[in-house]
Amino acid sequence: MNAPAPTDTPPTDKPPSDTPPAGRRRLLVLLPLVAFLALAGLFYGRLFSGDPSRVPSALIGRAAPALDLPALEGLTHEGQPVPGLASPALKGEVTVLNVFASWCVPCRDEHPFLVELSKMPGFRLVGLNYKDDADNARRFLGRFGNPYAAVGVDANGRTAIDWGVYGVPETFVIGKDGRIAYKYIGPIDAQGLKERLLPQIESARTAN
Numbered sequence: 001m002n003a004p005a006p007t008d009t010p011p012t013d014k015p016p017s018d019t020p021p022a023g024r025r026r027l028l029v030l031l032p033l034v035a036f037l038a039l040a041g042l043f044y045g046r047l048f049s050g051d052p053s054r055v056p057s058a059l060i061g062r063a064a065p066a067l068d069l070p071a072l073e074g075l076t077h078e079g080q081p082v083p084g085l086a087s088p089a090l091k092g093e094v095t096v097l098n099v100f101a102s103w104c105v106p107c108r109d110e111h112p113f114l115v116e117l118s119k120m121p122g123f124r125l126v127g128l129n130y131k132d133d134a135d136n137a138r139r140f141l142g143r144f145g146n147p148y149a150a151v152g153v154d155a156n157g158r159t160a161i162d163w164g165v166y167g168v169p170e171t172f173v174i175g176k177d178g179r180i181a182y183k184y185i186g187p188i189d190a191q192g193l194k195e196r197l198l199p200q201i202e203s204a205r206t207a208n
Helices: 022-047 105-118 134-144 158-162 190-206
Strands: 095-100 124-130 151-154 170-174 180-185
Touching: 095 105, 105 124, 105 134, 105 190, 124 158, 134 151, 151 158, 170 190, 180 190
Parallel strands: 095 124, 124 151
Antiparallel strands: 095 170, 170 180
């Protein structure tokens, strides 16, 4: 008698595994990290590309966030106290708001350009003093000059967060309608003042 023919592979009760191979698992884990690094690289590439205007801001074209900041105590101009910052002061004329701190080295680098800017007509320059010691801030402005028509103290940095501030210094151009027209990240220099900031101020001044 002939031996029975061998059967095919014996059936199994185990369902096929849904677990991806180890290499695929590693790829799935790494993909979110790669995507994050790519986005971070794009952001920081724009931030440090030498053109601060390329950094996106969700606030452009929107009403400036609320401001209600006290004055820098003891800061005076021609014997009169320099006022703090409040939202109503941002409407009716073009306003340039500069975020600064006495401990910020780049703020010292840009300060001569702010002093120059403050002498130009057609807009108002104000300062937001960020997470600073009041005595140090007064000494800073006393030493380098106070270019600001008003200075608001943001002691805990909460207002800066509302304004989407990444760090100091930063400068905003606010139109006559109270909307943010432009955001300049980083210290202002001669080229940035001439080629980016002043044209944006002029554009805001001539806007309907």
